[in-house]
Amino acid sequence: MKELSGKTKVYGLIGKPVEQSMSPAMHNAAFKDLGIDACYVCFEIENNNVKKALDGIVALDIKGVNVTSPYKQKVIKYLDKIDPVAKKIGAVNTIVNVKGKLIGYNTDWLGLVYSLEKHMSLSKKKIVILGAGGSARGIVYGLKKKGAEIIILNRSVSKARKLAKEFNVEYGGLEELNNLSGDILINSTRVGMYPCLNVSIATKKQIQNFSIVFDLVYNPIETKFLKLAKEAGCKTIDGLNMLVYQGLVAFELWTGKKPNFNLMYKKAKDKL
Numbered sequence: 001m002k003e004l005s006g007k008t009k010v011y012g013l014i015g016k017p018v019e020q021s022m023s024p025a026m027h028n029a030a031f032k033d034l035g036i037d038a039c040y041v042c043f044e045i046e047n048n049n050v051k052k053a054l055d056g057i058v059a060l061d062i063k064g065v066n067v068t069s070p071y072k073q074k075v076i077k078y079l080d081k082i083d084p085v086a087k088k089i090g091a092v093n094t095i096v097n098v099k100g101k102l103i104g105y106n107t108d109w110l111g112l113v114y115s116l117e118k119h120m121s122l123s124k125k126k127i128v129i130l131g132a133g134g135s136a137r138g139i140v141y142g143l144k145k146k147g148a149e150i151i152i153l154n155r156s157v158s159k160a161r162k163l164a165k166e167f168n169v170e171y172g173g174l175e176e177l178n179n180l181s182g183d184i185l186i187n188s189t190r191v192g193m194y195p196c197l198n199v200s201i202a203t204k205k206q207i208q209n210f211s212i213v214f215d216l217v218y219n220p221i222e223t224k225f226l227k228l229a230k231e232a233g234c235k236t237i238d239g240l241n242m243l244v245y246q247g248l249v250a251f252e253l254w255t256g257k258k259p260n261f262n263l264m265y266k267k268a269k270d271k272l
């Protein structure tokens with residue numbers, strides 16, 4: 001971040017809670033690196049103030065915001081326009097303020113796709129996704145778009161079924177992992193997230209049937225699930241990759257400039 005001036009443009013994050021967010025560290029580093037006179041700050045918003053917050057973005061000419069839990073669905077009804085992909089996914093994590101009109105996008109799915117495509121092409125790959133919550137929706141959309149064969153396994157099978165039917169993919173309960181193998185195994189559940197560090201959504205025996213193992217959980221960076229995957233000889237990818245890529249795409253939507261991934265990753269990791 002440059003020294004603030006009368007011309008400094010403001011970007012930010014809305015959600016609740018936001019104080020642990022790594023987004024200010026990575027975006028402010030990218031602004032500084034690219035010599036952009038802008039800053040990124042966090043706004044903790046109460047549930048009944050979401051509309052007022054969006055009106056405030058326009059009134060204060062805040063140029064863009066990220067949206068985090070629990071408002072990724074709620075903001076949709078207050079936007080002037082929504083990108084068709086974000087509409088299909090049903091969640092917005094990035095808003096661009098174009099001359100007072102708020103346009104919603106979803107960059108989470110690209111975060112996952114870019115993280116995986118660094119390691120292998122996704123076309124025709126067999127991918128098992130554990131979890132059927134908010135983040136799984138974007139993942140299923142992105143992987144299906146890339147031509148992967150997807151199976152969703154979830155604790156509540158009814159939720160897996162609902163998501164699977166919508167995207168025309170296979171589904172089942174978590175226990176079905178015992179009988180499955182594939183190219184990529186993804187944890188999109190909350191299991192293993194701080195402070196419950198010593199738990200994994202899958203056993204080493206189940207994990208060892210996959211080549212690449214990806215955990216959306218990024219706090220801690222190396223979850224128990226990823227530790228077991230390493231022990232089983234799988235290639236592992238941590239959730240910070242996805243977080244940084246979704247931020248990188250949001251940054252491009254706001255500024256038209258491509259930030260440095262490694263710099264943003266390092267700043268986010270330092271913050272953790």
Ligand SMILES: NC(=O)c1ccc[n+]([C@@H]2O[C@H](COP(=O)([O-])OP(=O)(O)OC[C@H]3O[C@@H](n4cnc5c(N)ncnc54)[C@H](OP(=O)(O)O)[C@@H]3O)[C@@H](O)[C@H]2O)c1
Nearest residue numbers: 131132133134135136155156188189190193216239242243
């Ligand atoms: N790396 C990134 O950029 C990124 C982006 C988005 C999210 N995330 C992370 O992804 C995780 C999920 O987020 P979300 O928004 O999808 O959450 P969510 O909508 O609340 O969904 C939570 C999922 O976790 C499952 N689950 C929770 N506790 C479980 C348990 N004890 N055993 C088995 N399954 C359990 C739920 O299963 P049921 O349906 O049975 O309840 C559901 O499928 C979070 O840790 C979040 O921080 C990371």
